[in-house]
Each structure stands twice: as C-alpha cells, then as structure tokens.
Amino acid sequence: MSLRNAACIAGAFEHPTRLAPDMTTPQLHAECAAGALADAGLSLTDVDGYFCATDAPGFGPISMIDYLGLTVRHTDSTEMGGCTYIQHVAHAAQAIAMGKCSVALITLAGRPRSEAVQRFRPGAPESAFEQWVGLTNHTSYGMCAARHMHEFGTTSEQLAWIKVAASHHAQHNPHAMLPKVVTVEEVVNSPMIADPLHRLDCCVTTDGGGALVVVSPEIAKTLNRPVISLLGAGEATKGPSGGLGLDLTVSAAAQSGPRAFAEAGVTPADIKYASIYDSFTITVLMQLEDLGFCAKGEGGKFVADGNLISGTGKLPFNTDGGGLCNNHPMFRGGITKVIEAVRQLRGEAAPAVQVPNCDLAVATGIGGSLGARHGAATIILERQS
Amino acid sequence: MSARKRPAPQPNPETQAFWDGLGEGVLRIKTCGNCHEGHYYPRHICPHCGSADTRWLDTAGTGEIYSLSVMRRGEGAPFAVAYVTLDEGPSVLTNLVADDLDALAIGQRVRLAPQPGDADDIGDGPALPVFAAIGD
Numbered sequence: 001m002s003l004r005n006a007a008c009i010a011g012a013f014e015h016p017t018r019l020a021p022d023m024t025t026p027q028l029h030a031e032c033a034a035g036a037l038a039d040a041g042l043s044l045t046d047v048d049g050y051f052c053a054t055d056a057p058g059f060g061p062i063s064m065i066d067y068l069g070l071t072v073r074h075t076d077s078t079e080m081g082g083c084t085y086i087q088h089v090a091h092a093a094q095a096i097a098m099g100k101c102s103v104a105l106i107t108l109a110g111r112p113r114s115e116a117v118q119r120f121r122p123g124a125p126e127s128a129f130e131q132w133v134g135l136t137n138h139t140s141y142g143m144c145a146a147r148h149m150h151e152f153g154t155t156s157e158q159l160a161w162i163k164v165a166a167s168h169h170a171q172h173n174p175h176a177m178l179p180k181v182v183t184v185e186e187v188v189n190s191p192m193i194a195d196p197l198h199r200l201d202c203c204v205t206t207d208g209g210g211a212l213v214v215v216s217p218e219i220a221k222t223l224n225r226p227v228i229s230l231l232g233a234g235e236a237t238k239g240p241s242g243g244l245g246l247d248l249t250v251s252a253a254a255q256s257g258p259r260a261f262a263e264a265g266v267t268p269a270d271i272k273y274a275s276i277y278d279s280f281t282i283t284v285l286m287q288l289e290d291l292g293f294c295a296k297g298e299g300g301k302f303v304a305d306g307n308l309i310s311g312t313g314k315l316p317f318n319t320d321g322g323g324l325c326n327n328h329p330m331f332r333g334g335i336t337k338v339i340e341a342v343r344q345l346r347g348e349a350a351p352a353v354q355v356p357n358c359d360l361a362v363a364t365g366i367g368g369s370l371g372a373r374h375g376a377a378t379i380i381l382e383r384q385s
Numbered sequence: 386m387s388a389r390k391r392p393a394p395q396p397n398p399e400t401q402a403f404w405d406g407l408g409e410g411v412l413r414i415k416t417c418g419n420c421h422e423g424h425y426y427p428r429h430i431c432p433h434c435g436s437a438d439t440r441w442l443d444t445a446g447t448g449e450i451y452s453l454s455v456m457r458r459g460e461g462a463p464f465a466v467a468y469v470t471l472d473e474g475p476s477v478l479t480n481l482v483a484d485d486l487d488a489l490a491i492g493q494r495v496r497l498a499p500q501p502g503d504a505d506d507i508g509d510g511p512a513l514p515v516f517a518a519i520g521d
Contacts, residue, residue, distance in 0.1 A: 128394035129426040130478055132502070132513055134456060139466035142454030150452070150491045194454045194466075242424030242432040243475030246468060248452055371452075372478070 002232075002263050007093035007104075008220035009228045009381065011040030011213030012342040014320075014335075016175045018327060020207040021114045026057050026067050028109030028209045033068055036211035041223050042103060047213075049074035049101030051088040055110060055117075055330060064107070074101035080235070080375035081367025082328075083277055084108075085212065085335035087377035090233030092214035102216045109209030110330025117330070130372065137279065138194035138202070140371030145196050145282040147248040151297065156196055158300035159281040160187035163200050163324050165308035166278065170321025172350040177204040178325040201281040203323035203333065210335040212342075226346045227384040231266065231360075234259025239373030249297075250290060251283075252376035253364055257291035260362070264380035268292045271380075272358045273344040274315055275337035277365035278322040284308075287364055288315075291378065310353040319344060319353035334377070337363040345383040359383045389461020391503045393510025399429050402441050404511040412446045412497050412514050414475055415439045425475040444473045446497030447519070451476055455486050469495055469516050480515045494519045 013035030015028060029052070037043055050072045056064050061075045074095050080087050085108055092104035110117060148154045164184055170176035187200040220227045236255035240246055261267060268291055276284045285299035293315060294302040302315075310316035320326045320340040323333035341361040343349045349358075361381050368374035396404040403426075406413040415427040419436035431439050453467035465481040467489075482498060483489055498517035502510030 125399075125428070126426055128396070128400060132391035132394060133466055133478055133480055134389060134391070134461070134464060135466055135478060136456065136459075138458075139454040139456050142456075143452040143466065143468065146454055146491065147452040192457045194456045194458075197454075240476065240478070242422070242428075243426075243470075243477060244422060244424065244433065246451060246470070246476040248468070 003090060003093045003097065004231055004263060004265070005217060005229050006097040007214050007230050008217055009089065009212060009338070009342050010215045010220050010223050010225055011036040011042065012339045013039050014210045014327065014339045015109070015208045015329070017208050018175065018177045018206040019113055020111050023111070025109050025111055026064065028111070029056065029064055029107045030068055032107050032109055032209045032211035033105055036105070036213045040213040040215070040225060042213060044069055046103045047105045048072050049092060049095055049104035051076045051092060051104060051106040053077060053084040053108070054079045055332070072101065074104070080377060082279065082332040083334040083365025083367035083375060083377040084332065086338055086363050086365045086379055087235050089212065089214055089230060089338060089379050090235065090377065093230045093233065096214065096216050102219055104214040106212040106214065106335070107209065108211070108330060108332055108335045110332070111207040112205055112330055113207045135369065135372060136194070137369060138197060140369045141280045141282055142194035142197045143371045144248045144286065148282065148286070149196060151249055152300065154285070154300035156188045157184050158304050159201055159285060160184040161303045161306065162278070162281040162284045162308065163187045165306060165313065166318050166322045166324040168309050169319045169353050170325035172352040173321050173326055176321040176326040177206055178321070197280055197282065203279050203328040204325065205331065206327050206329050208327055208329035210329065210339055212335065212338055228342055228345050229382050229384055231380040231382050232260045232262065232264030233379045234263070235375065235377045237373070237375045248371055249286065251286045251366055251370060252374055253287045253366065253378060254290035256376040256378040257364060260378035260380050261292070266360060266380060270360055271362050273319070273341065273355045273361040274317045275341045275361065275363040276317050277333050277337055278318055278324045279328070279333060279366065281324070283366055283370060284317070287366065291362070291364060310355060316353070316355050319349050334365045334367065337365055341381055345381055389464060391513065393502050396511060400427055403427050406443065407499050407512040407514055410499060412444045413441045414444055414471070414473060416442045423474045425477050442473065444471055447472050448495060450481070450489065450491050450493045450495060452491055453481060453489055465489060477514065482515055482517045489518060
C-alpha cells in the first residue's frame with residue numbers, strides 16, 4: 001500500500017495579512033479555513049476531517065473544531081514544528097486512503113508580532129541541560145552553518161544567494177513582507193545576528209496563517225479545479241541522540257526526502273519547482289543537499305549565481321518569496337510551502353515567476369531546532385493532465 | 386548590556402548526581418554496561434541500546450569545539466553557544482567563556498569551567514557546565 005495518488009489538494013489559501021493587531025488567532029484560523037474551502041468550491045459542512053498543530057488555541061483540535069462549527073469523524077494534531085503542515089497533507093492522505101475521512105481541512109494561524117507566543121513547553125527531558133545555554137533558533141542554525149562552512153568551505157556569499165533569489169521572487173508578490181530585491185553584498189553587510197548568520201539570512205516574523213483542503217481523488221474530480229495529486233511523502237526526526245556521532249551538516253530531510261521520492265517514483269532531476277523551508281538561508285542549503293538536488297557539501301555552489309531564481313536558474317524555489325521575504329506565519333513556514341507549490345502546479349503563481357509547464361513539485365520542511373532535535377517532512381505533488 | 390537571565394536547571398532523580406558532580410567541579414556523563422557507549426545528557430535508560438545498566442562516569446572535563454555561534458543581539462549578548470565533543474566521546478551543548486569570543490574556533494581545545502547558576506524563586510541554582518578555552 002502506498003500514498004501514491006491516494007489524495008489531492010483541492011483548496012489552498014494564504015491569509016494576506018502580515019500584521020493583525022485587531023484580530024484574534026481563532027478568527028485567523030476561521031478566515032483561512034473559509035478561504036481554502038472557497039478555493040476548493042466546498043463548504044464547512046463538507047469537512048469531515050480536521051488537522052491543526054499544538055499551537056492552535058485551546059485543547060488539542062477540539063476547541064478549534066467547535067469554534068469553526070465543524071462536524072468531523074477524524075482529527076489529527078500531530079506536531080512537528082514549522083513543517084507540520086507538510087506532514088499533515090500526508091497524514092490526511094493516509095486517513096482518506098483508510099476511509100476515515102474524505103475532506104480534510106488543515107489550518108494554521110498565529111500573531112507573533114501582536115501578542116506574546118509561548119513556543120516552548122516546560123518539562124522536556126533536555127530542558128535542564130539546554131535552556132540556560134540560550135540556544136535560540138539563531139544560534140542553533142548558526143552552529144549548523146558554521147560547521148557546514150568548516151567542513152565544506154561554504155561561504156556567506158553563497159548563503160546570501162538564497163536570500164537574493166527569494167527577494168527576486170518577492171518583488172512580484174503584493175503581500176510580501178520584504179518586497180525589495182537585495183544583493184549578495186547587502187546580505188553579507190547586514191548586521192550579524194548569530195555567527196555566521198546575518199539579519200538577511202533570517203526569515204521574517206509575521207502574523208497570519210493559511211489553510212489547505214485535502215480530498216479523495218473521487219471528490220477532486222467533481223470540483224472545478226485542477227487536480228493536484230499527492231505522489232509520495234516522507235517524514236523523519238533527528239536529534240543529538242546522546243551526543244555520539246553529532247553531525248550538524250545533515251538534516252532529517254536526508255531521510256524524509258528519499259522516502260518521498262521513492263514512494264512517488266520520481267527523482268530530484270524530474271522536479272520542476274521546489275518549495276524549500278527557509279527559516280534561514282542555511283536551512284535551504286542543507287535540504288537541497290539532503291533531498292539529492294546536489295551532493296553533500298556542494299550546496300554552496302548549487303545555490304550561487306542565481307540558480308534558484310525562476311526563469312533563469314536551474315531550480316526555481318519559493319516563488320512567493322518564501323519565509324525569507326514573504327511570510328512565515330506563527331514561526332511556521334510549512335503551510336506556505338505547500339500553498340505556493342499548489343499555485344505553481346495550477347499555473348496560478350505570479351506570472352513573472354510561474355514555471356512553464358509545471359507539473360511536478362516538491363514541498364519540504366524542517367520543524368524544531370536544526371542544531372538540536374528536529375523533524376522533517378517532504379511531499380511530492382503532481383498536476384494530473 | 387543587561388546580563389542574560391539563565392533559567393536555573395531543576396535536578397530530578399535521573400540527573401541529581403550530574404548536578405552534584407558539577408558542584409565538585411566534575412562533569413559526569415552516563416556510560417552503559419551493556420553497549421559500553423557514553424551519552425549526554427544523562428538518562429536512566431541508555432539511548433543507544435535501551436539497557437538500564439547505566440553508570441556515572443567522571444570525565445576529564447576536556448574536549449574540543451565541534452561548532453559554535455556567537456549571539457550578537459538581545460539580552461546578555463554577546464555570548465557563545467557551542468557543542469563541545471568530550472574526550473570521552475559524547476558532545477555537550479554549552480556556553481563558551483573567553484576574553485575574546487571572536488578568537489574561539491572549531492577544533493579548539495577547551496576545558497570545563499563551571500559557573501555558579503543564577504538564582505531563581507527557590508534559591509541559587511546548581512553550577513552550570515560551561516567551558517573555557519585552554520590557556521584562558
């Protein structure tokens with residue numbers, strides 16, 4: 001049994017706000033749900049499965065199900081940090097394949113610019129050994145970048161090309177938080193935040209959210225939308241595992257990626273468009289290597305000279321501007337990665353960045369702390385002719 | 386720049402001997418009587434093989450920097466976050482102290498230099514397993 005063609009993404013919606021001081025987080029979830037369902041041509045009463053992560057307000061998924069007015073027969077609040085929503089697409093397909101639901105709604109929302117957000121829960125076994133260290137995302141990902149540079153000679157200028165490519169795409173997105181095109185020089189001359197990562201190596205922080213509707217192939221055929229099928233999915237976790245064999249240059253995507261490609265029966269060379277989780281520039285570089293777009297250690301050369309820019313580069317990535325320039329709602333960029341992949345496969349991306357004949361795409365992400373313990377999720381999506 | 390508030394670690398039955406050791410200037414890890422591998426942070430059950438036959442080992446408190454990142458912004462900056470690979474094998478997430486943080490580098494030899502923990506609502510926390518460059 002496999003997930004190949006087990007389900008389709010019928011609806012996708014990215015909330016246009018990036019700053020929402022006068023809204024509530026549940027309200028944002030509801031607006032995203034309405035947007036994705038309208039996009040699919042479905043309504044709240046069609047939904048029989050609901051997915052959110054543990055950041056959603058209330059008690060697991062139960063509060064949001066009641067708030068939204070849903071009646072469901074399947075729920076899932078699997079948590080994998082920012083890449084959760086990529087994983088939720090796969091888990092929704094599993095549930096649909098098993099007959100547990102046929103219209104699954106996935107929502108994310110949050111307002112980290114407008115209210116204090118609790119990101120870490122007490123009681124983790126590692127807390128006493130790590131909290132006092134001051135391991136923020138910046139230093140965690142900074143240590144990965146520092147080690148990658150040490151082992152492979154990767155440079156700040158090469159990492160900067162990732163931001164430059166994202167900015168070239170963001171200029172065509174009217175909702176992008178940072179729509180201005182930047183240069184390699186501007187990235188490497190921006191203030192150092194956590195060595196070797198500069199301010200412009202970091203993603204944006206935004207209020208907002210998004211939603212997806214995953215349906216059975218039978219329902220997808222009845223909707224007046226392009227049919228976007230899930231071909232394969234993979235997930236994995238990785239941690240210091242007792243401190244032996246620590247390798248900060250490889251992410252869990254080295255396992256989630258090959259699993260997804262194997263299930264889909266395609267290779268990285270077949271991919272027309274890639275949504276790559278971009279909390280920091282180094283996050284993108286490591287995933288490109290780990291998914292097999294280039295060999296380990298060759299990521300710096302792969303991303304340089306605009307190779308990720310749509311229209312001129314070999315691998316168009318994050319054509320909405322990504323988390324680096326467009327949107328990273330609630331510190332979680334997974335859902336926007338899926339949404340832009342769906343836009344590309346439908347031919348609905350901004351015209352300047354639309355990949356011609358885009359029929360095969362990957363969305364991959366990292367959740368948690370890359371330099372400590374984290375998860376990865378990868379999905380391969382295809383537009384049915 | 387204001388000092389960084391470091392949350393006091395809360396010792397528990399699995400980790401009390403670790404924190405007691407630091408008070409005596411010793412960094413303890415756990416080793417396994419079954420697979421003979423060491424691990425950090427310490428657990429009751431070995432994460433490598435699942436055996437409950439784990440014992441405390443006093444390390445020499447020396448190792449080398451695996452990777453580091455100096456935080457330049459926010460409360461208490463600058464401060465160095467690092468993984469130090471102990472001579473006994475396991476790597477430890479820690480802070481590095483040095484007169485010149487910019488002089489720290491991957492591969493450099495370091496030694497344990499415990500620092501007093503910050504006080505919290507309950508009282509002074511246990512000493513913290515911070516490292517310093519050898520020679521500093």
